[in-house]
Amino acid sequence: MIPTLGKRILLFVFAVLLVTLAVDNVLTIRQVSHDYKESLAVRSRLLGNELSSGIEKVISLGINLSEIDGMNNRCQQVVATDPEIVYCVIVDANRLPLYSHDPLSPPPVMLSEVKSGNTAISRLSNPRFGHVYDTTTRILAPDGTTVGWVSLGFPESALSAMTLKLLRYTLIVLVVVSLIVLLVLFFFVRINLTVPIEQLCRVARRVAGGDFNAPLPKMSTLEFSSLANAMESMANSLRDRDLKIQDSYAKLELSNRELQSSYEQQERITDELAANREMYRTLLEHASDAILVVDDVDRILLINRAAENFFGIPRAVVVNEDFLTLLARVHGGRVEREESLLCDLREGRISEFELNFVRPQSGERVVGSLRSSTVVDPGGKMMMQLTIRDITRDKEIKEHLEQVASDLQNLNNMKNSFLGMVSHELKTPLTVVSGYSELILSGVAGRADESVLSMVRYISDASDRLTAIVRDIVDVTLLDRRQMPLRVRLVDFNELIRTATNELEYFFHVRHQTLQLDLDSDLPQVLCDPDRMFQVVTNLVGNAVKFTPDNGTITLMTRLVRIMRAPDKSAGIDEVERIDTYQHTYVEMVVRDSGIGIDVEEQLQVFEKFYEIGKIEEHFTGKMAFRGRGTGLGLTIVKGIVDRHGGAIWVESEGHHPEKFCGSAFFVLIPLLPPADPAETT
Numbered sequence: 001m002i003p004t005l006g007k008r009i010l011l012f013v014f015a016v017l018l019v020t021l022a023v024d025n026v027l028t029i030r031q032v033s034h035d036y037k038e039s040l041a042v043r044s045r046l047l048g049n050e051l052s053s054g055i056e057k058v059i060s061l062g063i064n065l066s067e068i069d070g071m072n073n074r075c076q077q078v079v080a081t082d083p084e085i086v087y088c089v090i091v092d093a094n095r096l097p098l099y100s101h102d103p104l105s106p107p108p109v110m111l112s113e114v115k116s117g118n119t120a121i122s123r124l125s126n127p128r129f130g131h132v133y134d135t136t137t138r139i140l141a142p143d144g145t146t147v148g149w150v151s152l153g154f155p156e157s158a159l160s161a162m163t164l165k166l167l168r169y170t171l172i173v174l175v176v177v178s179l180i181v182l183l184v185l186f187f188f189v190r191i192n193l194t195v196p197i198e199q200l201c202r203v204a205r206r207v208a209g210g211d212f213n214a215p216l217p218k219m220s221t222l223e224f225s226s227l228a229n230a231m232e233s234m235a236n237s238l239r240d241r242d243l244k245i246q247d248s249y250a251k252l253e254l255s256n257r258e259l260q261s262s263y264e265q266q267e268r269i270t271d272e273l274a275a276n277r278e279m280y281r282t283l284l285e286h287a288s289d290a291i292l293v294v295d296d297v298d299r300i301l302l303i304n305r306a307a308e309n310f311f312g313i314p315r316a317v318v319v320n321e322d323f324l325t326l327l328a329r330v331h332g333g334r335v336e337r338e339e340s341l342l343c344d345l346r347e348g349r350i351s352e353f354e355l356n357f358v359r360p361q362s363g364e365r366v367v368g369s370l371r372s373s374t375v376v377d378p379g380g381k382m383m384m385q386l387t388i389r390d391i392t393r394d395k396e397i398k399e400h401l402e403q404v405a406s407d408l409q410n411l412n413n414m415k416n417s418f419l420g421m422v423s424h425e426l427k428t429p430l431t432v433v434s435g436y437s438e439l440i441l442s443g444v445a446g447r448a449d450e451s452v453l454s455m456v457r458y459i460s461d462a463s464d465r466l467t468a469i470v471r472d473i474v475d476v477t478l479l480d481r482r483q484m485p486l487r488v489r490l491v492d493f494n495e496l497i498r499t500a501t502n503e504l505e506y507f508f509h510v511r512h513q514t515l516q517l518d519l520d521s522d523l524p525q526v527l528c529d530p531d532r533m534f535q536v537v538t539n540l541v542g543n544a545v546k547f548t549p550d551n552g553t554i555t556l557m558t559r560l561v562r563i564m565r566a567p568d569k570s571a572g573i574d575e576v577e578r579i580d581t582y583q584h585t586y587v588e589m590v591v592r593d594s595g596i597g598i599d600v601e602e603q604l605q606v607f608e609k610f611y612e613i614g615k616i617e618e619h620f621t622g623k624m625a626f627r628g629r630g631t632g633l634g635l636t637i638v639k640g641i642v643d644r645h646g647g648a649i650w651v652e653s654e655g656h657h658p659e660k661f662c663g664s665a666f667f668v669l670i671p672l673l674p675p676a677d678p679a680e681t682t
Contacts, residue, residue, distance in 0.1 A: 013181075018174075018178060021177065025170045029163055029166055029167060036162055040159075044121070045121070045135050047081070048135050048151075051075075051088075051090075052137045052138065056139060059139070065139065075088035078101065084154045087129065088150070088151070088152050089101075089150075090149070090151075091148055091149050091151065092148045095149070121134065121136070124153070129153065130155060131155070132155050132156060133156065134151060134152070135152045136149050136150070137149065196224045197224075200216075200231065207231070207235050207238065213235075214235065216228045284302075284304050285305055287304055289387050289389045289390075290306045291304045291386070291388075292304075292307050292388075294386065295383050296382055296383070296384075298323045298342070299320060299322060299323075300322070300326065301320075301383070303319060310366070324342070327355075330359070338355070345370075354391075355370055367392045369391045370386060371389075372385065372386055484644055486528075486529040486645070487531070488527050489529075489530065491526050491527075491530045493526045493528075493533070493558060494521075496534060498517070500541065501515055501537070503538070504542065511545060511552075513545065513548060513551065513554060516553060517556055518557040519558045520559045522560070523559075523560060524560070526587050527673055529645075535638075535641065536641050536642065539637065539638050540591040540666050542634070543635070544591055548596075549595065556589070556590070557590045558587060558590075559588050560586075561588045563584065564582065564584070565584065565586075584671060587672065588667065588669055589667075589670070590665055590668075591665065592663065592664075593665075595663055595664065596658045597654060597656050597657050597660075598656055599655055600653075600655055602656075606635050606651060607649070609632065642668055649666065649668050650667055651667070652664065
């Protein structure tokens, strides 16, 4: 019969406990016996020293050791004092007994060897008392000579009796403690081990019988609780698996029915495949692109009607012919380039190449784009399908567009040259007209007729406007050529804005508009060209004045921002903004108005040259006329100056609404430290 786990635990713990207690008791008994022997030795030594001291005092009075009276009684008193001492004998220097606790039958004297000191103890064999522990103490004369010894002895049997008594007591305690521990352990194992295991076994048998919903008892220990949870998870898993198996059986039955149905459809599919094969042949034959199929040695196996028309050679001549031979026919024998390209195409180094040749019959130039794809026949043989699209017309259109683009570039260069020439040629006469106008107005103002002075004033104003236009044209030309110099220095940006807006105060007054300044007081100084930044502010605010109705509001705000856009002076109007890996510090200026707004489609085009001209009937060079359009160069110059500083500018608006006045906002970013530019002068 296999012992249960509880019995094994009880036997093992009992055995360990019994061995532990037994070893502990043996060691304890040995220690107690040794301590008891030492205590007897100490007592014997003390009694021997006391008796020896008394005898030495008497000897010091001049009395001989053998002549001392009452020593037998004294020895009897010593033996009577301690029941463990079995004899007390006093001998002379020749080891002859002089006195004894039993004068009638003194024990034979077997003194211990005193090697040093006055006392010695040793285990001796006495004929009368058996094995004894003898304590021998010297008796010294006044001159220090040994005149005799005091010998006290206690039997070894006293130690054995004490040890036996202690052993009996220890065995009784050991048996009682073992029984108590065994009983406590039995109930502990029963409650905390055996009963939970039996409960879990019953649940496991129910799960094995198919009852996956068997309730699990509540366990009192963490280990059995974990085991119960594991059994519950196992039961749930088995239940789910049983459900899956049942579902699989149902699916298998359904699959069998579907398989049977698929067998019934196989013949229909075979017929459809034959029809599809015929349809593929038809599609291949009537495809608009030229298609050829060649084998691994470039032998033409199949060619469609479009390929026959493309090359202008009958298919009967081409089939089973080498593809390079076909190309040699249309090229007049020169196929070195095509041979190399075809090799690269087969090995995957290129995906396509162009064929250029002249049809032999018509002499017409033909351009085709040749592509390849791998085809595997039913026997596993690799073939290559060559698809050639006729791109002759596309090639002609592309060449025409390239020519048009080149012509447009030339026109643009001519336009830039013309603008530079016009601005250069107009500077001198404008300077003369402006100078003489100022001379007339200042020199002959009191002598000339007022009508003449009025006309001169008109001439001066017109020359000033024309000078401003010429200056804008020069700035645009310099920006196009990336030759505009910047004279940078540290500038108080808020103070620059205040100065610029003060010069426009007259326009705000005439149009009854309100200017609101929201300037960041903690703004640091900016390294920039103050004159060009002044031009940026006046142009943006001037535009806001023109496109904001009377009594409108214009807000100008500055703040410090940190973004991940790297300063870049090479950025153009249409270039993508570069993003850096860390943040850069910019000064942001926002010019917001309550005007007519800008269409979403136009928000990227307002910075293009001459875009603002629009309808010629709306063109007006006045600086404060509502909705008056100028030359269309102001925002282009603003954009170029901001780009030259490594910044950015953009506009945001809900759209163009002349009645709703949704307004627009121009955002300008200027880096605190723009990137270095060798063209700058500081």
